[in-house]
Structure formats: structure tokens, C-alpha cells
Amino acid sequence: xxxxxxxxxxxxxxxxxxxxxxxxxxxxxxxxxxxxxxxxxxxxxxxxxxxxxxxxxxxxxxxxxxxxxxxxxxxxxxxxxxxxxxxxxxxxxxxxxxxxxxxxxxxxxxxxxxxxxxxxxxxxxxxxxxxxxxxxxxxxxxxxxxxxxxxxxxxxxxxxxxxxxxxxxxxxxxxxxxxxxxxxxxxxxxxxxxxxxxxxxxxxxxxxxxxxxxxxxxxxxxxxxxxxxxxxxxxxxxxxxxxxxxxxxxxxxxxxxxxxxxxxxxxxxxxxxxxxxxxxxxxxxxxxxxxxxxxxxxxxxxxxxxxxxxxxxxxxxx
Amino acid sequence: xxxxxxxxxxxxxxxxxxxxxxxxxxxxxxxxxxxxxxxxxxxxxxxxxxxxxxxxxxxxxxxxxxxxxxxxxxxxxxxxxxxxxxxxxxxxxxxxxxxxxxxxxxxxxxxxxxxxxxxxxxxxxxxxxxxxxxxxxxxxxxxxxxxxxxxxxxxxxxxxxxxxxxxxxxxxxxxxxxxxxxxxxxxxxxxxxxxxxxxxxxxxxxxxxxxxxxxxxxxxxxxxxxxxxxxxxxxxxxxxxxxxxxxxxxxxxxxxxxxxxxxxxxxxxxxx
Numbered sequence: 202x203x204x205x206x207x208x209x210x211x212x213x214x215x216x217x218x219x220x221x222x223x224x225x226x227x228x229x230x231x232x233x234x235x236x237x238x239x240x241x242x243x244x245x246x247x248x249x250x251x252x253x254x255x256x257x258x259x260x261x262x263x264x265x266x267x268x269x270x271x272x273x274x275x276x277x278x279x280x281x282x283x284x285x286x287x288x289x290x291x292x293x294x295x296x297x298x299x300x301x302x303x304x305x306x307x308x309x310x311x312x313x314x315x316x317x318x319x320x321x322x323x324x325x326x327x328x329x330x331x332x333x334x335x336x337x338x339x340x341x342x343x344x345x346x347x348x349x350x351x352x353x354x355x356x357x358x359x360x361x362x363x364x365x366x367x368x369x370x371x372x373x374x375x376x377x378x379x380x381x382x383x384x385x386x387x388x389x390x391x392x393x394x395x396x397x398x399x400x401x402x403x404x405x406x407x408x409x410x411x412x413x414x415x416x417x418x419x420x421x422x423x424x425x426x427x428x429x430x431x432x433x434x435x436x437x438x439x440x441x442x443x444x445x446x447x448x449x450x451x452x453x454x455x456x457x458x459x460x461x462x463x464x465x466x467x468x469x470x471x472x473x474x475x476x477x478x479x480x481x482x483x484x485x486x487x488x489x490x491x492x493x494x495x496x497x498x499x500x501x502x503x504x505x506x507x508x509x510x511x512x513x514x515x516x517x518x519x
Numbered sequence: 520x521x522x523x524x525x526x527x528x529x530x531x532x533x534x535x536x537x538x539x540x541x542x543x544x545x546x547x548x549x550x551x552x553x554x555x556x557x558x559x560x561x562x563x564x565x566x567x568x569x570x571x572x573x574x575x576x577x578x579x580x581x582x583x584x585x586x587x588x589x590x591x592x593x594x595x596x597x598x599x600x601x602x603x604x605x606x607x608x609x610x611x612x613x614x615x616x617x618x619x620x621x622x623x624x625x626x627x628x629x630x631x632x633x634x635x636x637x638x639x640x641x642x643x644x645x646x647x648x649x650x651x652x653x654x655x656x657x658x659x660x661x662x663x664x665x666x667x668x669x670x671x672x673x674x675x676x677x678x679x680x681x682x683x684x685x686x687x688x689x690x691x692x693x694x695x696x697x698x699x700x701x702x703x704x705x706x707x708x709x710x711x712x713x714x715x716x717x718x719x720x721x722x723x724x725x726x727x728x729x730x731x732x733x734x735x736x737x738x739x740x741x742x743x744x745x746x747x748x749x750x751x752x753x754x755x756x757x758x759x760x761x762x763x764x765x766x767x768x769x770x771x772x773x774x775x776x777x778x779x780x781x782x783x784x785x786x787x788x789x790x791x
Contacts, residue, residue, distance in 0.1 A: 244791065251637040253790040273540050273639050281637040287630035289551075291559055303547045304638040352638070 202265045204229045204356050204386035205250065209259035212245050219245040221410035222259065227388050227403070232378055234401035235390040238509060242410040243390040244284060247360045251281040263356055277305065280349030284361040286341055290334025294325050294344055297333055298351055305352040319347035324373065338365045346377060357381065359389035363396055375400050394501045408509045421504055428497040429467040429475055433483055434490035437463040443482050449474045462492055472496060545644030552652030562660050565618060569665035572610060574672055576602045596677055600756040603669050607662060607694045608749040613723060615657045615701045620719040622649050623709035623785065633790050642786040646706070650778055654702050658695045666691055683758045690756035693767070697748040700770040707777030710784030745770035
């Protein structure tokens with residue numbers, strides 16, 4: 202059973218379609234990156250999953266329970282952090298977490314203990330008794346993560362958890378996610394691609410309210426490897442001319458490589474065939490020494506741009 | 520920190536603690552709401568303001584009556600009682616509207632309602648807890664505390680002190696009912712509007728409805744407007760019969776309908 206499963210999820214706001222049949226399946230205990238440009242429907246999808254909004258049609262289940270009909274049981278099993286979380290300014294951090302904990306079936310001692318542990322976890326123990334109204338944006342974000350973990354969730358849903366944090370804060374959040382790996386499903390939306398590459402097992406890329414692609418991170422990157430880089434010693438011109446005649450090569454171009462080597466960059470139609478045959482083409486030239494042939498890792502940013510058609514105005518690689 | 524701390528609670532632990540679904544989280548919200556009244560300046564300012572308003576009544580009457588005779592006011596007891604109830608039920612009602620108009624919408628604007636609704640909380644429980652806590656706070660701050668001030672001053676200055684303590688208690692009960700109805704109307708309007716201005720405007724405007732209708736309908740009908748709870752309260756403190764009964768009944772009906780309507784609407788409200 203998947204931790205989160207949506208099927209044909211649609212959300213209409215008047216004439217605007219925020220979601221156009223979203224289908225995603227988040228495996229249990231995975232760290233799942235939910236990626237998309239601003240306005241792509243990420244927050245709408247999270248709002249429906251968290252029980253804040255209702256879908257116009259389609260279904261959404263968390264831990265096998267329908268978010269619409271079994272909302273209370275679902276919310277007992279999730280932790281949710283909104284983008285730009287807000288709390289009561291007159292409560293202290295400790296009180297905020299205890300208030301959150303009292304919504305869950307935990308006794309008073311467990312609530313107090315857990316609140317203290319969570320404050321330690323997000324490095325707010327030193328300001329536990331300070332009023333939340335005096336917290337900075339980053340501190341509020343960390344308190345948000347702590348409150349999301351108060352109920353001991355099976356599924357942790359985070360909407361842009363790193364957007365208000367500095368690099369050190371982002372690193373801490375990523376570390377918390379790493380710590381949850383294998384015990385809690387973490388479903389988080391973001392537009393910071395570097396964080397997704399660093400921590401996510403699986404990723405879904407959405408745009409315009411629909412899922413363009415969902416797969417394991419490694420598969421996603423491998424599937425887009427259409428470029429080979431060949432390094433040789435010697436004049437590359439004759440080799441490039443030869444390679445351009447091969448059926449599996451779409452284009453070939455030479456450029457200077459490191460340490461006096463020459464580098465030939467190939468756009469290929471069939472990666473496997475190219476990897477096997479390109480070295481043979483090179484070594485057929487007596488005046489050339491073959492050094493290496495490897496696929497170029499395009500990175501998530503390139504994959505994202507390829508899938509969304511460049512709708513990346515707000516997407517940051519780092 | 521060990522990962523066990525941040526991991527999920529076991530299924531057994533959840534199974535041992537079955538949650539009350541219908542009003543889940545209501546007690547927690549109720550306590551939070553009361554804390555917000557008492558730990559911020561809201562309650563203190565309300566009680567001070569209403570006490571000054573009502574405390575001034577015996578002083579004004581004292582001056583109006585031309586001073587003390589043997590250290591006490593010898594007349595105007597009923598006038599003083601009328602002024603007390605009049606202020607409590609009219610100015611008090613406006614103050615209550617101002618104090619409670621944001622009880623739902625302010626939380627939604629601030630985003631704290633969205634935070635709470637992602638927890639295992641029943642929205643009906645949330646609405647009822649908010650209503651109950653606000654009624655407790657406004658009855659205390661805008662009815663009971665200023666009335667204690669008024670009663671103390673009256674007992675100290677009026678010749679003969681308080682004539683009928685049971686009548687005062689009855690008057691306070693009807694003033695509290697009036698406050699509960701006002702909060703319920705504000706709550707009901709919060710189920711329709713998502714901004715404070717129309718809620719306040721309409722809630723105050725409802726108080727003037729009888730003035731428009733008394734030209735077109737008979738007194739039998741206007742007697743059912745809950746704004747006339749003031750008439751019962753005034754009769755009560757004067758130790759006169761508790762009439763008319765109609766506004767008390769219609770007030771309770773309106774209270775129940777408004778709270779149920781707010782529960783229904785807010786339960787279905789779409790948030791982001």
C-alpha cells in the first residue's frame with residue numbers, strides 16, 4: 202500500500218483549473234520530492250491531502266484512507282507544514298508544541314517530553330520560552346517542522362520547507378529528512394532542485410496541474426542521458442567526421458579537453474549502442490589514443506527544464 | 520538525537536487511544552481561546568472600559584439628583600437600574616460585536632486556522648469551542664465584571680442599598696443571554712463572510728431591524744425580535760414581572776440556529 206495515492210485528482214477554482222487529474226503514488230518510507238514551478242498546483246495538491254480543501258473530482262488516499270471520508274484518521278497520521286507557517290504570537294515555542302501535541306492521543310507527560318525533544322531537534326531549545334511573535338522567519342520555519350513531527354506522523358508533508366531558510370538552515374532540514382529515512386514517509390514540495398537531488402529517493406514533476414513524470418531519482422536521471430562525452434589524445438577532426446556518419450549519432454562536436462586532451466560531445470539516439478560502438482570507431486584511427494567514453498549526467502535541472510518546457514522562472518538549482 | 524524520537528508512533532499506540540471524532544480537539548481550542556483572552560490585554564481592557572462606562576452611571580445620577588443626603592442618594596434607584604441594563608444591553612452589545620467579529624476570520628487571515636485544521640480536529644468542535652470560550656469571556660468582561668462595579672457603587676451610594684438581590688441576578692442572567700445571542704449572530708455571520716467589516720456592520724444593523732419593522736408589523740411580531748431581551752432584563756432588575764417572554768425564546772432559537780449554521784458552513788469551508 203502506498204503512503205500517498207492520488208488518482209485523477211482535479212481542483213477547479215471557478216474557471217481556473219488548479220489540478221487537472223493528478224496521479225501520483227508515493228511509496229511508504231520514501232523521501233519524495235514534489236517538484237514544479239510556481240502555480241503548477243503543488244500547494245493545492247498538498248491542501249487537499251492535508252484536509253484543508255476538497256477536490257472537485259478524483260480521489261486521494263493517505264495510508265490507504267480516503268482524505269475526504271476518513272479525514273480525522275488521516276490527520277492523526279500526518280504531519281503538515283505550510284509554506285510560511287503562522288502560529289500564535291503570544292505563545293512560547295514550548296507552548297506551541299504542547300498545544301499541537303494535545304490534539305493527538307498522547308498523555309500530558311508524553312506531550313511535554315516530546316515538545317522538548319522536538320525543540321532540541323530543530324535547535325530551538327534555547328528559545329523554548331520566548332514568545333513565537335519574536336521568532337525570525339527561519340525560526341518559525343523550524344518550529345513548523347517541530348510541530349509537524351509532534352504527533353509522530355507516518356507521513357510528513359512539507360510545503361516548501363526550505364524556502365525561508367539560509368543555507369545552514371536548509372542543511373539542517375535536509376538532515377532531519379535524512380534522519381526520518383526508513384521510518385517516516387516524507388513528501389515535500391520544493392523548487393530548490395539541489396535539495397531534491399541531495400535527499401529524494403523518488404520525484405514527481407508537475408506542471409499546469411498534472412504530473413509530467415514520476416520515477417526514482419536514479420531512473421529519472423538515467424533516462425535522460427542522451428549525451429556521450431569521448432576523450433581522446435590527437436586531432437579529433439577525422440574521428441568527429443567518422444562519428445557523424447553513424448546512425449545512432451544525432452550530432453557530434455569537438456572541444457578542448459583537460460590536460461591537452463580533446464573532447465568530443467555526442468548527442469545520441471541510442472545510448473547503449475553508442476556506448477558499445479563509439480570506442481571501436483575511435484581506435485580504428487591509428488593516430489588517435491582513446492582515453493574515455495562516458496554518458497554525461499544531465500542533472501535534475503536539465504531534466505526539469507526538458508519536461509516542463511522551460512517553465513522554470515522560479516526554480517533554483519541551488 | 521536518535522531517529523526514534525522523530526519516527527512515527529506505533530499503530531498499537533494509536534489503537535489504544537481511539538479519538539473522539541465529533542468534537543475532537545474542542546477542549547484544547549477552548550482552553551487556548553480563553554488563554555488568549557486572559558494572557559493578552561483583551562480581557563483587561565474590556566473589563567476596564569465597561570467598568571468605567573457602568574461605574575459612571577451612579578455618579579451621573581448622583582449629580583443629577585443634586586448631591587448627597589446623609590451621605591446617600593435618596594432617589595432614582597429604578598432610573599439607575601434602567602441605565603445599568605440599558606448600557607449593558609446596547610453599548611455592551613456593540614462592544615461585544617467589536618470584540619468577537621474576528622473570532623473566525625482573523626484566524627483564517629492569519630493562517631492559524633489552516634494550521635489547526637491539519638491536526639485531528641473536528642471543525643464543528645473548533646466552532647463550538649470558539650463560541651463557548653468567547654461567550655464566557657464577553658459575559659465575564661462585558662457583563663459580570665462591570666456589573667459588580669456598578670452594584671458595589673450602587674450599594675454604597677443608594678439609600679437602602681440594593682433593594683432586591685434576586686432581581687439583580689435575574690437581570691444579569693438576561694443580560695448574559697443577550698450577550699450569548701450577539702456572539703452567536705457574529706459567529707453565524709462568520710460562516711458567510713470572510714472579512715470582519717460586513718460581519719460587524721450586519722451584526723450591529725440587526726439591532727435596528729425592529730425600528731424598520733414596527734411600521735409594517737404588529738407589536739406581537741416585533742416582540743419576537745431578540746433585541747427586546749433588554750425589556751425583560753429591565754423589568755427583572757425593577758422586580759417587575761418577566762415579560763415579554765417572546766424575545767427570550769426567539770433569542771435562544773436564533774442562538775442555536777446561528778451556531779449550527781456556522782458549524783455547517785465552516786465545516787465545508789475551503790482553505791489553502
